Amino acid sequence: MIARISLLLFALLASACSTTIQPWERGTLAKPEMQWVGDAQGFALSKHVYFSKEGSNGGSMVVGGGCGCN
Amino acid sequence: MASSNNKNKTALAALTASALALPAFQAMAATAPTEAEVGYRYSSYEEDDAPASLVATGDTKRYTIDTQQFRLLSPVGKNFSVSLDILTETMSGASPMGTQEGSGGEPQLVMSGASISEDREDVRANVTHYGNSVATSVTAGRSNENDYAATYYGVGWEWVFNQKNSAFQFAMSRSDDKITPTDALLFGRIQNASKNTTGISLGLSQVLSKTKFIQFGLELSQDKGYLAAPYKTDDVRPGSRTRTAAVMRYRHFSPESNGALHFDYRYYWDDWDVSSHTFSLAWYKNVTNRLQLIPSVRYYSQTEASFYEPYKVVANTNPYYSSDYRLSPYGAISVGLQLVHNFKRWSYTAKIERYEADADYSLGKVVVENPGLVSFTLITAGFNIKF
Amino acid sequence: MSLKQISHHFHVMGGPAELQLYLDVTHPHQNQLLQLAETEAYRLEKKYSRYRDDSVTSAINNAAGQPKGITVDEETAALLNYAQIAWQQSNGLFDITSGILRKAWDFKSNKLPDKKQITKLLNNVGWQKLLWQPPMLQLPQGMEVDFGGVVKEYAADAIATLLRNQGVQHGLVELAGDISIIGPHPNGNAWKIGVRNPQNPESAIATIDVFDGAVASSGNYERFMLVNGQRYCHILNPKTGWPENSVAGVSVHASTCLVAGTATTTAMLLGATQGRKWLQDGQFQHLLLEV
Secondary structure (H helix, E strand, O other): OHHHHHHHHHHHHHHHOOOOOOHHHOOOOOOHHHOOOOOHHHHHHHHHHHHHHOOOOOOOOOOOOOOOOO | OOOHHHHHOOHHHHHHHHHOOOHHHOOOOOOOOOOOEEEEEEEEEEEOOOOHHHEEEOOOOOOEEEEEEEEEEEEEOOOEEEEEEEEEEEEEOOOEEEEEEOOOOOEEEEEOOOOOEEEEEEEEEEEEEEOOOEEEEEEEEEEEOOOEEEEEEEEEEEEEEOOOOEEEEEEEEEEEEEEOOOOHHHHOOOOOEEEEEEEEEEEEEEEEEOOEEEEEEEEEEEEEEOOOOOOOOOOEOOOEEEEEEEEEEEEEEEOOOOEEEEEEEEEEEEOOOOEEEEEEEEEEEEOOOOEEEEEEEEEEEEOOOOOEOOOOOOOOOOOOEEOOHHHOOEEEEEEEEEEEEEEOOEEEEEEEEEEEEEHHHOOOOOOOOOOOOOEEEEEEEEEEEEO | OOEEEEEEEEEEOOEEEEEEEEEEOOOOOHHHHHHHHHHHHHHHHHHHOOOOOOOHHHHHHHOOOOOOOEEOOHHHHHHHHHHHHHHHHOOOOOOOOHHHHHHOOOOOOOOOOOHHHHHHHHOOOOHHHOEEEOOEEEOOOOOOOOOHHHHHHHHHHHHHHHHHHOOOOOEEEEEOOEEEEEEOOOOOOOEEEEEEEOOEEEEEEEEEEEOOOEEEEEEOOOOEEEEOOEEEEOOEOOOOOOEOOOEEEEEEEEOOHHHHHHHHHHHHHHOHHHHHHHHHHOOOEEEEEEO
16 A cells, blocks of 8 residues: 555656646635635544544644543 | 757747746745634534433433634744634533443443533644745644643644645654543542654645646554543553554636535554545535635545454453444444635634444445444534734 | 725836735735835845946946856846846847947937947947856956846736735736736736837727736837937847837737746847747747837
């Protein structure tokens, strides 16, 4: 799995150099609804709920701490 | 003299390529916010009652949690921003303490009494520096309950390159947790214990076109120390857990329908043999200049931990055992609808989410469903104001 | 988000500047945003003005003749690299060393220059005569560089990029007729850019629809003198020392104002027939009016 992901990342990096969106074409990408996390507070709460009620954790790229949630 | 290379290009292409090397067109990492912002959210989280037929003893009323969140974000100078997030919540209700075999061989819940009521506070501060092509962010925080305290900190970098079309992210985090269960002597619980979590994450994001971008990430983390649930009876778990999460996030704006599609996928696995798939899909639809509607769906499915059993069997030779529903095999579906309304400096939001976990939703076949699977409704309302 | 259109005027690099922006009405730091844009324009003016003793241009020109040359900063190096490519692509017509010819041409005098003086000055004109080994530039004694042909256009692009980085999505930056677009109108409509009528520069002869990129214009109406009924414009050929007067006006649309400006200057110097061919071969979107 890790090998496959590294391969994918490598392929992406290689393709990265072929796509360039120029500064004047960036308007759409900068829209608030295009951000990785739209609403910081809502995201933090959802992450906490899923973390405390499910068996999986990680992947949000956001720093956080544990809790004694049962 | 004109090189042959330049001769092959059109004058337009050659000049444009050269112009783009100028600093004004160079990569800039995410820019510092220019406005201060205050945010407030109130959320009501309510779990469905445990079905009476599945409860052997104890209260059937499960958790309700009232949460308040305060957020302050402010630019400091041209290149820094600071944020402070405070969360307070009050929990009440009963939670599953364990399972036992019912008369028909089915697992039944042993619930705690209804008297649990406690508070949690979480305070987190972040400082971010926005450099020319690198943004650096430092976060520290503390979460406090009467029987659990976590101190956490982390540092992250984002490096933007390829004329801002690509970005590389790297982050490290650590959490030190102290567990001091109440009534430990009375019920023979562990009196105090500790655990820590260390994690690193890597990410690569790439602009695909004027309207699309994608991110791949990998997060590795390890929990060490006391990883069992102190209030559960007969819960014995290994002293370490190594987790890996691989994520893919995709954003696509459609100018025709004036909306943005968010698609996130995560594959998770750990050395307790739990693995899971998570798919989330959200549609950020701009209804008017001021009104945005965001319907969303999320699907989750996990496998069971190697030492999970629906209830304790006498002949079990495994030194570890848990009947925690979070280590059981199941799937979950949630649907949500959020509304955001902007008016002058104000932004108001309201959201409702319905989450249901069920063994039938699992991708794999589940022989025995854990009776403790949770279903909940989460309602949030709040506002943000910019200064 | 509700937007309102604002227009902000100031004066920089010897000419009028205008920002036309759609800003979030709730944006409380509107003035800071405009300040930021002005500051960037003044920074570039100060850095590259040939009238200032403390400018990079003066430092470079004062170092002419020194065997060790002068080491320049990153931004200046990028501008010099660009100047080199522009010189190559224009077959030597776009030349930042040609400014020295001003010593012979006085457009206020309405008198033609002395041909001998031009010949003498031409000895000190020509990009090929200087040694450019980034970041080191060595100018022979008597030569000068002038960033006048690139800095105004670069500044328009730099301000547009800066505002875009601050979250402005709709608007344009205009520095004395050279325009860099931040983004189309909020409803997606193009900006209508007027092309000056060379016979009557205060009126438009045509309008072009522009969604993005930049538009630069040049014409014989800008700075010129009439001698015996013949119009002499200020864009001088670095090889002959004289202007080419067959183009009345030219506008070019390109991704950046810098590139568009280089194209208009080159077309002016090539003259109507060759200039049109060069623009077509180079795949520039253009509008060229002959005299």
